Structure formats: C-alpha cells, structure tokens
Amino acid sequence: MAKQYETVIGLEVHVELSTKTKIFCGCAATFGEEPNTHTCPVCTGMPGALPVLNKKVVEYAMKLGIAANCQINRYSRFDRKNYFYPDNPQNYQISQLYLPICHDGWLDIETASGNKKIRIHEMHMEEDAGKLIHDEWEDCSLVDYNRSGVPLIEIVSEPDMRTAEEVIAYLEKLKMICQYLGVSDCKLQEGSMRADVNLSVREVGSETMGTRTEMKNLNSFKAITHAIEGERARQIELLEEGRQVIQETRRWDDNKESSYSMRSKEDAKDYRYFPDPDLMPVVISEGWIEDIKKQQPEFAPEKAKRFQQEYGLPQYDASILTQSRRMADIFEETAGLCGQPKKVSNWMMGETMRILKEKGMDPEELSFTPSHLADLILALERKEINQQGAKQVFEQIMENDVEPISYMKEKGLMMVSDDGAISRAVEEVMAENPETVEDYRGGKEKVLGFLVGQVMKKMKGKADPGKVNALLREKL
Amino acid sequence: MSRKIDDATMDNVEILAKLALSDEERERAREEMEKILSYVEKINELDTDRTEPLVHILESGNVFREDEVTNGSGKEESLANAPRKKDGQYMVPKTV
Ligand SMILES: [Zn+2]
Numbered sequence: 001m002a003k004q005y006e007t008v009i010g011l012e013v014h015v016e017l018s019t020k021t022k023i024f025c026g027c028a029a030t031f032g033e034e035p036n037t038h039t040c041p042v043c044t045g046m047p048g049a050l051p052v053l054n055k056k057v058v059e060y061a062m063k064l065g066i067a068a069n070c071q072i073n074r075y076s077r078f079d080r081k082n083y084f085y086p087d088n089p090q091n092y093q094i095s096q097l098y099l100p101i102c103h104d105g106w107l108d109i110e111t112a113s114g115n116k117k118i119r120i121h122e123m124h125m126e127e128d129a130g131k132l133i134h135d136e137w138e139d140c141s142l143v144d145y146n147r148s149g150v151p152l153i154e155i156v157s158e159p160d161m162r163t164a165e166e167v168i169a170y171l172e173k174l175k176m177i178c179q180y181l182g183v184s185d186c187k188l189q190e191g192s193m194r195a196d197v198n199l200s201v202r203e204v205g206s207e208t209m210g211t212r213t214e215m216k217n218l219n220s221f222k223a224i225t226h227a228i229e230g231e232r233a234r235q236i237e238l239l240e241e242g243r244q245v246i247q248e249t250r251r252w253d254d255n256k257e258s259s260y261s262m263r264s265k266e267d268a269k270d271y272r273y274f275p276d277p278d279l280m281p282v283v284i285s286e287g288w289i290e291d292i293k294k295q296q297p298e299f300a301p302e303k304a305k306r307f308q309q310e311y312g313l314p315q316y317d318a319s320i321l322t323q324s325r326r327m328a329d330i331f332e333e334t335a336g337l338c339g340q341p342k343k344v345s346n347w348m349m350g351e352t353m354r355i356l357k358e359k360g361m362d363p364e365e366l367s368f369t370p371s372h373l374a375d376l377i378l379a380l381e382r383k384e385i386n387q388q389g390a391k392q393v394f395e396q397i398m399e400n401d402v403e404p405i406s407y408m409k410e411k412g413l414m415m416v417s418d419d420g421a422i423s424r425a426v427e428e429v430m431a432e433n434p435e436t437v438e439d440y441r442g443g444k445e446k447v448l449g450f451l452v453g454q455v456m457k458k459m460k461g462k463a464d465p466g467k468v469n470a471l472l473r474e475k476l
Numbered sequence: 477m478s479r480k481i482d483d484a485t486m487d488n489v490e491i492l493a494k495l496a497l498s499d500e501e502r503e504r505a506r507e508e509m510e511k512i513l514s515y516v517e518k519i520n521e522l523d524t525d526r527t528e529p530l531v532h533i534l535e536s537g538n539v540f541r542e543d544e545v546t547n548g549s550g551k552e553e554s555l556a557n558a559p560r561k562k563d564g565q566y567m568v569p570k571t572v
Contacts, residue, residue, distance in 0.1 A: 019543050020543050020544065021541075021543050021544065021545050021546075025547065026541065026544065026545055026546030026547045027545070028545045028547075034551070035551075035564045036550070036564055036565060036566075037549040037550070038547075038549075038550070039551065039554040040547045040553075040554070041554075044554050052539060052540070052541045053539065053541065054540070054541055054542075054543050055540035055541065055542060055543065056542075056543035058540070077531055077532060084493075085571070086566070086568040086571060099531065132568075133565075134570065134571075135562065135567070138562065138567065139570055140560075140567050141567075141568050141569070141570055141571045142563065142565035142566065142568075143565055143567075143568055144565050145554070145566075270488075270492055272492070275531075275532065277532075277533060279539075280534060280538065280539040281531060281532045281537040281538075282537060282538060283537040283538050
C-alpha cells in the first residue's frame, strides 16, 4: 500500500504598519512617491545616525498581540540581524530575536472541516528593506530606500496548519484583525502583507518533523494554494525516490507556477544577531497594557452577534457584513439613517458585493457616503424610483459617490407621482386601443396586462405599475 | 599549537563577510580572530550562574518619538553620497 503523507505548515507573516512615519526616523512611510524622497541619514544607514523608536509601532504591536491572545513581554529589546545586500543600507536589519514584544498566542480559524486553534509562537517589530529593481540598459540594479525603515510586525505561527485551506483561513483571520484594529491594510498584491510558507511532509502517524523548506514571493491566495500543493508533491516525490529534502529557501514564480531554489537557508547563527546598543529597551507596564485593552475595538464575532440582536438581521447577513470593518461600519451608519436594516443589508450583500467583485476590490476600499445609500433606499420606499433605476443610481454612488436625489432628477429617473400625467397616459392608451378596451369590457380581463404595459411604455417606465393598474380599472 | 579556527570556519566567515582574502591576509585574520576568542574564553572562566543576564547596558528604557513626520525630502542629501546613481536611485551591481 502506498504511504500516506501529512503536510506540516507554519507561516511567517509580515504586515506593514499604517503608521504615518517610519519605525526609527521621522520620514513619511507613504508609498508611490518619487524614489528616495523619504530618506534621511537614519534610514539610509549613515554611520553615526541614531534611530529613535516610533511609539505607535509599539502600540500597534501590543494591539495585534492582545487581539491574537499573546503574552506581552514586559521587557523587550531590539537586535541586529546582519547580512549584506544592497536593499539593506546598514548591513543589518533592526529586528527582535531574543526578547520579542509578543509571544505564545493563538487564533481560531474556521474551515469546512470545523474550527481549529493555530498557535502563534511570537510577534516582533522590525524594519522593512529598500526596493531593488533591475535596470535592463545598464545591466545593474537600482535602489530606492523609500521603503527602508517602514515598520513591520512579523507574526510567526507554530507548525499547526495541515492544508492550504487552513493557511488561507489563518491569513484571512489575521487580515481581518489587522483591518479591524486599523494597524495595516494587509494587501498581498501590494506587499503590505507577505507570507512565507514553511512546509515539510511526514508519514501519517509520525511524530518527528520532516526537513522543511521556506517559500517566498507568494503574492496572492491563489499563489499560496498552488505553491503549497506543488511543494507537497515535490517533497513526496523526493522521499518516494529515496532522496532527501534539502533545507532551503525557494522562490515562487507566479508565471511558471513552480518554485526554484534561491539559496540554502541560513542558520540563525549565520545572521550573527546581537543586541542593538543604539536602541533603548521597551518596558511595558501593566497600566499601558490595560489602556490598550480598553481601546480594542469590537471584533467581528461580537459585532455579528450584536447586529442580529440590535437590527434583527439573519445570522448569515450578520456574519458576511462583519467580515470587513468598513462594510460593517457603512451598514450600521446607513441603517441608522434610514431605519431599514434588512434593506441596507440586502444592498450591501447584493449590489455592493457584486460591484466589488466585478472590480476586483476589497470591501475595505468602499468609500461612498452612507447617507447616499440611505436616501436611495428611502426614495425607493416612497416609490420615487423603481428597482431598475435604483440599481443604476447605486452604481453611480459606488463609482462617484453621487448624491442620489439630485442625480435621479438630473437623469430623469424620478417616477411620475402626478396622477394627472398618469391619467392622461391612460386615456391616450384607451383611445389608441379601442378594440382591446372592448375586449376587456366584454370580460377578457387578461388584456389588462397589455394595457398596463402600453401605459408604462408611454410613461417611459417612470410610473408606479400599481397606480397605473388602479387608474385603468377605474376608467374602464 | 592547534588552531582554534579551522579552514572550514574561515571559509564560512569569508562567505558571510563577502570577503575574498589572499593567503597572507587570511592567516593574519585567523590570528586576530583567535586572539579575540582567547579573550572571550577568559571571560567564560567567570562563574555567572547566579548573575541575572544583562539585557541592555543602560538601565532605563522607553525612549520614543511620536508618529509625526519631521523630515522633508531627503533625496538630494542622501544621493550626494552615492558613487553611482540613475533616475534618482542608487546604482549598484546587478543583484537579481
Ligand atoms: Zn528616514
């Protein structure tokens, strides 16, 4: 019988913090600027420049640690990780090895096969490196240090995951927590969330770990899933052939959908870590932890429960709406303004999600004004617009955040509520279709539908069909 | 005297330090590093079993800055030190 293998996966996730400035200097941490504009002697590693820690980074790390059930080290410190590469101007990265800020936490994940606890080994603060691009003309590399010194938190899990599905669920959970806390926007494609996958295989039932490899450059959930499946197959094949898995770092190539060896993995000792004497230790008091705990937001599970109780939403709606804090906030504000929570939920889960998906956008990117959706829902309620027209207006709300009532007026989407205008159309249709009128009066009631249709056509769809129906019956 | 630092270790250190030493330089480096090791061995003779590890040379902690932008564009100043540059970027030997 063929051997059965189990995949053992641990993740090292880097999230880039959404602070205004870098971790050790007052340079802006924003992106998309001209190369090297956000640089100073500290983040370009000039000799003698002194780093000073950004307090917000410590607070963000504490928030994330507390949300992930971690212990907070009362005393933590920065270490230098030494390596030579041009993206790193100091020749060392300031990180934390011996006394990281958070340790021993866990996150609950949910997959089709049930709930599972994924343990977190530690979380530490560190600085990002610069960006290298290859210059084809000169056959050299160009360096931009705008990203050098941007704060990161690295979250190291225990090897508790067994499938790609569990890995994705863990990443989604982490992303959601970061977004709720507002510490990072966690976009894999843009690199503000990066996941390195440590993977090994072993025979089912075995207690010892196999040799693991580390995979880098995974920029989407799809790439992560494919890389996990590919690496599992590669390692099993090696073992089946009686060969050995080499401990190494592999880089994923999204175009070829395969990984290749980058370099044999350095041991921690090769990085010659040592305490950074330029930075003072971080001492965290009970009082500081309590303050942070008090500021923690209401997270998705509690929010979903409250939405069910307070707004009478079905459990399904509440759990979908709270997947994104932005979405939940817009729902709540809109529901408060128009007093129709279920209708708001329908718009959020229907049209909003459809348009987001169509544009490949994240719910966190929603930017319309809640009162605009509330006004649209109220206009529908007052029958000032029909469902079709409302969808058209909503697309404009999503696209350009238009004010719905003035947009409806401008585009002639308002329903005609003037009975006189509808009466005139009814009379015209009756005069134009004398035979059908006679048929109706002779007892063929089903021709009424045709007459209603004719009136609606004359009104260009901008009349309430119920009202047209009633007026027709009256005059017939 | 047996060597404290064998050839394999010297090779590894050269790789990590990205240095290519001549035979002469290599022997000098080996001697200097061996002196450093002897010095550390001397320290190791001390009994530190009942001593709390020293986490930082200074007793105090918590030196922070607020999260406010204080630096403007540092482009000109930063690149003034670059031996080679192009399009506002540092030019370095090909890495990828
Ligand atoms: Zn700087």
